[in-house]
Amino acid sequence: MPSLARVKRSVPTNVDRSETTGRSASTDWSAYATAYDLLSEHNPEYQALLRDFEGFLATIKTPQLIYDIGGGTGNYTEIAARACPDSEIRFVEPDAGMIRSARSKLAAHGNIKHDTFALEDIDAPGTADLIICVHALYAMPAQEQRLGDLYRLLRPGGWLYLVDLGRYMNVADWRRYLFSNLKKEHGLVGALRIFWQGREIAKQNKTILKAQKKGVYWTHTEAEIALAATAAGFKILRQEAVYRGYSDLLVCQAKP
Ligand SMILES: C[S@@+](CC[C@H](N)C(=O)[O-])C[C@H]1O[C@@H](n2cnc3c(N)ncnc32)[C@H](O)[C@@H]1O
Structure with a gap:
């Protein structure tokens, strides 16, 4: 598969770029990667989002070029690769630990190219039919410039499937929610075991909250993200609060 993306500037992976960007140190995505799928599998809200994406994909013309930006351990790309075996999929993920998990999960699919870049480091023509972010x-x-980057990567009329955490990550609230679901499914001992195995997630979620409070990570209302997407050139076809009201889902098209 030819390489479509060029790197604008070379950034080593898994490096805290706070010194160069002025951003304070934040989430250790590689540490997060170790337990990410364990808790995602047991999180009904995460599973509901995956199903929503699969349903969305079934409603559009098969996209020939798909980007999954910040694809993590590859769960959305896996759905896209299964549903669109003849499409080119560009899996873009700057974190070494995350991309390692994704590579092993996606090894069976021959139509995926893994790019260890940050979104802001991609310089590619606007030919994508679908971007998952x-x-x-x-x-x-x-983030507002990054929405502009997403717009530029798409062909006119191309789709953006965007989900973004907008509200403060209430770690205690999520812990209660996940624990009560796990207890129903696996009993008290099973729930405690899974919680222990996934303890890194709780730790990293605390760092996400800290970064949100410091303003390093973006928080937004439904109206604010809609405004930012529209300003970047997107037409919003569907928007709803998801993930227990913590996140916003926007299905958009790039206006010509
Ligand atoms: C919470 S994970 C989400 C992973 C996946 N999309 C999912 O929903 O399962 C956030 C991901 O965003 C990636 N990320 C952070 N900054 C990024 C950037 N500037 N460009 C692209 N990806 C980035 C992180 O490395 C991390 O893997």
């Missing part, structure tokens, strides 16, 4: 935009620098 789930729970990643809030963690990027200068």
